[in-house]
Amino acid sequence: MEQIKKKTMIPDFIFMKLEGKKFTMVTAYDFALATQVNKTDIEMILVGDSAAMVMLGLQSTVPINLDTMIILAKAVVRGAPNTFIVGDMPFLSYEVSKEKAIENAGRFMKEAEVDCIKLEGGKRMADTVAAIVRAGIPVMGHIGLTPQSSSQLGGFRVQGKNLIAAEKLLEDALTLEEAGAFSIVLEGIPNPVAKVITERLKIPTIGIGAGPFCDAQVLVIHDLLGLFERFVPKFVKKYAQIGQEIVKALSEFDREVKTGLFPDEEHSYRLKEEVEKEILNYLKKIK
Numbered sequence: 001m002e003q004i005k006k007k008t009m010i011p012d013f014i015f016m017k018l019e020g021k022k023f024t025m026v027t028a029y030d031f032a033l034a035t036q037v038n039k040t041d042i043e044m045i046l047v048g049d050s051a052a053m054v055m056l057g058l059q060s061t062v063p064i065n066l067d068t069m070i071i072l073a074k075a076v077v078r079g080a081p082n083t084f085i086v087g088d089m090p091f092l093s094y095e096v097s098k099e100k101a102i103e104n105a106g107r108f109m110k111e112a113e114v115d116c117i118k119l120e121g122g123k124r125m126a127d128t129v130a131a132i133v134r135a136g137i138p139v140m141g142h143i144g145l146t147p148q149s150s151s152q153l154g155g156f157r158v159q160g161k162n163l164i165a166a167e168k169l170l171e172d173a174l175t176l177e178e179a180g181a182f183s184i185v186l187e188g189i190p191n192p193v194a195k196v197i198t199e200r201l202k203i204p205t206i207g208i209g210a211g212p213f214c215d216a217q218v219l220v221i222h223d224l225l226g227l228f229e230r231f232v233p234k235f236v237k238k239y240a241q242i243g244q245e246i247v248k249a250l251s252e253f254d255r256e257v258k259t260g261l262f263p264d265e266e267h268s269y270r271l272k273e274e275v276e277k278e279i280l281n282y283l284k285k286i287k
C-alpha cells in the first residue's frame with residue numbers, strides 16, 4: 001500500500017532546525033506537478049511568483065498579480081494535500097500599506113488555503129511582517145537577491161559581497177526573525193554569509209544559491225527538471241531533462257499520426273464485428 005506522507009507544519013520545521021535535520025522546498029504552480037511533488041518526501045511547496053517567468057514567459061516576476069497567484073495556488077493546494085504550501089506575495093501586493101498587506105495575505109490564506117505567505121525584503125519590511133503575523137498569518141521572509149527588486153539591485157546579482165553588504169543581510173535576517181517570520185529564504189548569497197546568518201537565527205533558513213549551510217534548500221521546479229531553457233543560473237542543478245523527453249514524445253506522436261500508426265486497435269473503440277458491419281451498412285444507406 002502506498003505510504004501517505006504526513007504534512008510537516010511550522011513547529012516541525014523549527015524543531016528540524018534544532019535537531020540539525022534538513023528539509024526541502026520546491027516550487028510548483030499547477031495541479032499536475034503538485035500531485036507529483038506530493039508523492040515525494042519534499043516537505044514544502046512554494047507557489048512562487050517565478051510563475052511569471054517559467055509559466056507565463058514574462059521577463060521578470062514584477063507583472064504577475066495576486067488574482068493569478070491565487071488561481072495557481074488553488075490548483076497546487078488541490079494537488080498536494082500532504083505538503084506545506086507557501087503562497088508568494090506578488091510585487092506591490094504588500095508594500096503600499098500594512099492594512100493592504102494584511103488584506104492581500106488574508107486573501108491568499110482564505111481563497112487559496114495556503115499554509116503561509118512569503119514576501120521579499122529585510123528590515124524595510126519588518127513592520128509589515130509583524131503586522132501580518134499579528135493578524136494570525138504565518139510569514140516566510142526572503143532576503144538577498146530579491147527578484148521583485150532586481151531592477152534596483154542592478155539585475156539578478158549575488159548580494160552581500162562586501163563587509164557592509166554582508167552586515168546588512170545579517171541585520172535584515174535578525175530583524176525579520178524579531179518581527180515574527182518563521183523562516184527566511186536566502187537567495188544569491190555567498191556561502192560564508194549564509195552560514196553565519198543560519199547559525200545566528202533560531203528560525204530555519206532556506207537557501208537558493210546560498211550554499212550548503214542553510215537549514216533547507218529550494219529550487220524552481222522547471223529549473224531542476226530541465227523545463228526552462230531561457231537561462232540557467234549557476235546554482236541550478238538539473239536532476240532531469242524533462243524538456244528533452246517532452247520533445248521526444250511529441251515528435252513520436254507527430255510521426256505516428258502522419259504515418260497512420262496512431263490510433264491503433266489498442267487505442268480505438270471497437271464493437272463486435274457483426275454489430276460494426278450492421279451499423280456501417282445502415283449508415284451508408286442514409287442519404
Ligand code: KIV
Nearest residue numbers: 027048049050185208
Ligand atoms: O518565486 C520563487 O520561485 C522564489 C524562489 C526563487 C525562492 O521566490
